[in-house]
Amino acid sequence: MPSIEQLTDDIRRFAEERDWDQFHNPKNLSMALAVEASEIMEIFQWLTEEQSKNLPEEKMAELKDELADVTIYLVRLADKLGIDLFSAAEAKIARNKEKYPADKVRGSAKKYNEYD
Amino acid sequence: MPSIEQLTDDIRRFAEERDWDQFHNPKNLSMALAVEASEIMEIFQWLTEEQSKNLPEEKMAELKDELADVTIYLVRLADKLGIDLFSAAEAKIARNKEKYPADKVRGSAKKYNEYD
Amino acid sequence: MPSIEQLTDDIRRFAEERDWDQFHNPKNLSMALAVEASEIMEIFQWLTEEQSKNLPEEKMAELKDELADVTIYLVRLADKLGIDLFSAAEAKIARNKEKYPADKVRGSAKKYNEYD
Amino acid sequence: MPSIEQLTDDIRRFAEERDWDQFHNPKNLSMALAVEASEIMEIFQWLTEEQSKNLPEEKMAELKDELADVTIYLVRLADKLGIDLFSAAEAKIARNKEKYPADKVRGSAKKYNEYD
Structure with a gap:
């Protein structure tokens, strides 16, 4: 499993190679984080609490993808703010x-x- | 620095000791995650992008606290879903x-x- | 009951009298709207669907206040964008x-x- | 322009005709409202505050659609809670x-x- 330091570096390099650092100020990153967190929620919004514990396989794949997005923006925001x-x-x-x-x-x- | 495995365990134990596991289904956790992500955003909503890069010390402390909450619910949700x-x-x-x-x-x- | 035109005017005047119009660009207003929507959700996050239908009186008062905030930012954003x-x-x-x-x-x- | 009473009735009838009333408890509606508010924000997240004031036509159409969704869930939630x-x-x-x-x-x- 990759460490958080490795992930932080990989995200940093990804943004630098694309010159996207200019968009990654804390204000914008906080919006991106909230948008991605909301996309996780969208998967559950009409399900019962019980149903949310037993997702079909394709929903699990989608969810994994959204959790990855939240993780990326959270780690990026923490990196920009110098927070561990x-x-x-x-x-x-x-x-x-x-x-x-x-x-x-x-x-x-x-x-x-x-x-x- | 604690590892993600350590953090996952600590959150799990915290919930179990309080019998709060019953509230931690994926649907509810997705709401808690979105609510906490939104509280980060609240700090930045009326600031310019430039201002968001230079927060006063008391805002940084508040922010650290909100980032901690997002991390906790994200790690908890991933644990419940078995996602790395x-x-x-x-x-x-x-x-x-x-x-x-x-x-x-x-x-x-x-x-x-x-x-x- | 006030009309939406009346409400739009009242919000506009409220902002103008305080010189807060400068903060009310669509980007910022979209953040404020999402933050307030999230505060509604915070009230329900650990309740069951059934419990959410039968709130105690003090929660209803809080909820009314949060719904008012969402309404205000939604009407304000629509006004700024010229959307009916x-x-x-x-x-x-x-x-x-x-x-x-x-x-x-x-x-x-x-x-x-x-x-x- | 339709009144809020008319809109409330139209949404109510739409849900009843589809037997979707069963999904529309306040908890679920609060999630739907937050999800739609977040979709508005998604349009603005990487734009500057200035750019957010001058959207291209196709973004305005998308935005109108998202504002409609927020309005629908807000009016529906208020109807369910008996809030004016x-x-x-x-x-x-x-x-x-x-x-x-x-x-x-x-x-x-x-x-x-x-x-x-």
Whole structure:
């Protein structure tokens, strides 16, 4: 499996070779990221929650493609901003552990609904 | 820096300890991902492209937090679907290299505008 | 009930009086519209489809506020682009009637899933 | 120009004739609304703010179509929730007038950036 550093480099080179760096400012990249995230959602919008767990094969292929797009723009945006995604994610999880102590929120949909 | 496998495990354990797995079906996770991607965008919506490259420190902290949220839901969704994000992203880049040959599209905004 | 012309005028005057017209180009407005649509979705993301039909009163008030925001940015964007929203919507419905003949698609989730 | 009541009725009849009412719960409609809003944004994502003000004719046709989709889902969602969109929008504008007094915020991008 490629590392996040490798992926970051590959995306950077891809953009540079095409002189597309000029379009990749954080504002534009944030739009591209949201557009791609929305395309994932489009696959699920009329399915039930149960159906969303058991997608037919061709939907899975489409989904893989959309997840790839989100990953690419997310890694690109983080690169442009100098943010280390995985360290930021681990730090957030650590904060969430304090905010939502397991023994207090377990099984509580109500608590969950206030979680984000 | 944590690996994606480590992050995947940590998110999985976080949800299990809180019995929140029940909310994490692909449909719901796709919504959460889109909501968080949109919160990144909210930071940039009234800024110029230039301003988006030079954020004040407190906006950078906020942004880091939102990028963490997107990363968490993206990794969680991929885990639920059994998709390897980085391999999918590298495969997509390989396809894009064929679709947009560097010597043909270089510097062309027009071509770029057809890229997604 | 106010008409769409009245609402368009009121939003226009609101922006002019604050000299905010400078921020209201179609690109920025499309971001604001997507951000507000996402805030509606945030209310529903962890609810079941059934729960989404029976919201508690305070969620309804919040929702009303978010629907108002989407309406304002949609009407503002249409005003900037010179598009008549309701005529465009009626024209789209007419095309959809031909695309999805009632006697062929009735009750078919499969067909529906291809609808957008 | 059709009224919002007429449009609401036409969308309702369109869904009923196809037995698609079963898919139109608020959760699903909120996803559809966000997906369509994102499709508007997709048209603008790599354009400059200036370019977004001067779209070529075929982009304007595409945009009109996407604005129609957002309008349809917004009106449909409001109908399902029993919310009067225009009254809600006017009420929001009235609140915003108090929150952002014209003589205090005029021409201030800084203030604007805190507006939403």
